[in-house]
Amino acid sequence: MAVTEFLLFILTATLGGMFLCGANDLTTIFVSLECLSLCSYLLSGYTKRDVRSNEAIMKYLLMGGTSSSILAYGLSWLYGLSGGEIELQEIANGLINTQMYNSPGIWIALLSITVGIAFKLSLVPFHQWTPDVYEGSPTPVVAFISVISKVAASALATRIFDIIFYFSLNEWHLLLEILAILSMILGNLIAITQTSIKRMLAYSSIGQIGYILIGIIDRDSNNGYASMITYMLLYIFMNLGTFACIVLFSLRTGTDNIRDYAGLYMKDPFSALSLSLCLLSLGGIPPLAGFFGKLYLFWCGWQAGSYLLVSIGLFMSVISIYYYLKIIKLLMTERNKEITPYVQNYRLSSSISKNSIEFSMIVCVMASTLLGIVMNPIVAIAQDTLF
Incomplete structure (x- = not known):
């Protein structure tokens, strides 16, 4: 190209x-x-x-x-x-x-x-x-x-x-609440059934934007927009890190089927661990950055009185962990009969382009893992920017 x-x-x-x-x-x-x-x-x-x-x-x-x-x-x-x-x-x-x-x-x-x-x-x-x-x-x-x-x-x-539309507060809140609920439920449920990792991430992103809408809807809370900006920052690193791992795998195998990732840890433990960390962070597993981002987002929503939205968001976050863990289980399998030919013929490469992708992947994985530790400065910057 x-x-x-x-x-x-x-x-x-x-x-x-x-x-x-x-x-x-x-x-x-x-x-x-x-x-x-x-x-x-x-x-x-x-x-x-x-x-x-x-x-x-x-x-x-x-x-x-x-x-x-x-x-x-x-x-x-x-x-x-x-x-x-x-x-x-x-x-x-x-x-x-x-x-x-x-x-x-x-x-x-x-x-x-x-x-x-x-x-x-x-x-x-x-x-x-x-x-x-x-x-x-x-x-x-x-x-x-x-x-x-x-x-x-x-x-x-x-x-x-x-x-x-500040004078139509109730009307646009209701519209966005309906869209957020539908996105969180449908996005996470359909993601479970996908066989392509790119389609799975598409439906996962639909669920993720449903969570982000909680921050937009709760504008009466002083922290509503700040929580949205904070989670969006973390989501960028988590998502880009996941896609960097997918790009590397597809360049070396030519496939994006979830089943074809089986046994990747045996051939490329670094990529497998990086993908696992990014997926766990997207799922909101502590102590990764995604957990702290969701915690702050849901806490602000609860403080603003969006009890239904936050409850559905928490429940669907638990559901999302299932299809993330399903991929991680495939990555870590050690049974030879389950390892696909794509992984058996997997070859590491040292080209400049792939090294650049690996560098990007390292940066995103570190951010997805460690940014939760410095949540307070990030939130403070977001609040200062807004107010």
């Missing part, structure tokens, strides 16, 4: 995500979102000779274009109802001045914007693109999309809902 264009798309998508995190008017929001989305579509279909990659880009493009049009429709309602304002705070003031903050049009805008953001966050029932794109796209692209889309869309959601 051509590396130059690949890096160009990656950097452009990153730039779009960065602008989206700081965008404060409708024009910048939509242009930044499309900059991120269009590059993500191109990256997902970058291996154009692969049929699965072609399928991924078509589904991603069609559903992404539909969601962007719905989002633009909602933003246009805000523009009209506010009297022609595009800056977020001015829109909120304009809605008050025009007495349109409680009109039927504002509910249309709320629903349209929620649908558009829910697609970017892979929330149920707007998640249909996620497993197919995860399975068909090149694995490094999946790792990139899995974190940047969630970070950027979460930043956008907090800004729009907090600034513009």
Whole structure:
């Protein structure tokens, strides 16, 4: 594959995500979102000779274009109802001045914007693109999309809902609560049945964003957004570390089937241990960083009164440990009859590209394991940034 264009798309998508995190008017929001989305579509279909990659880009493009049009429709309602304002705070003031903050049009805008953001966050029932794109796209692209889309869309959601729809607090809280509950339940339950590790991580990410929504919903709590930012930071390292291990394995074997990982510890104990630590951290096993991130997130949600959300989140976190441990059990098997030919023919490589991936994997594994020890400084930085 051509590396130059690949890096160009990656950097452009990153730039779009960065602008989206700081965008404060409708024009910048939509242009930044499309900059991120269009590059993500191109990256997902970058291996154009692969049929699965072609399928991924078509589904991603069609559903992404539909969601962007719905989002633009909602933003246009805000523009009209506010009297022609595009800056977020001015829109909120304009809605008050025009007495349109409680009109039927504002509910249309709320629903349209929620649908558009829910697609970017892979929330149920707007998640249909996620497993197919995860399975068909090149694995490094999946790792990139899995974190940047969630970070950027979460930043956008907090800004729009907090600034513009603050007078519709109960309504958008109810919408996001329903989406969070559906995502946590469906994502974790379907992940149990998957045979491809990339599809399993797709449904796992749907469940994870359900947990993250608890922090967005609990904006009345002083720590709500801080807990979301803290867990998002830890999730980035946990997810990228997991995908780094998958990239190494797929480069050396050419498969992403979960059963083909059986016995990897016998041939490559370093990769097997790294993957195990990242998966355990995603599951929230103490004393890894994922445990402290979930603990702080759920504690803030409980303090804010979201008892149902936190209870479902705790229960589904326990369920998620099952399918993570299932993979770890396969990795650590020592029975020769269960070891697949892929692992039996597994060969370690010392090429520069693989060494770079291993270095990234080490950094992410260390962060996923040790960042929980320094949770207080991380939380303090997140709170200072917000308040």
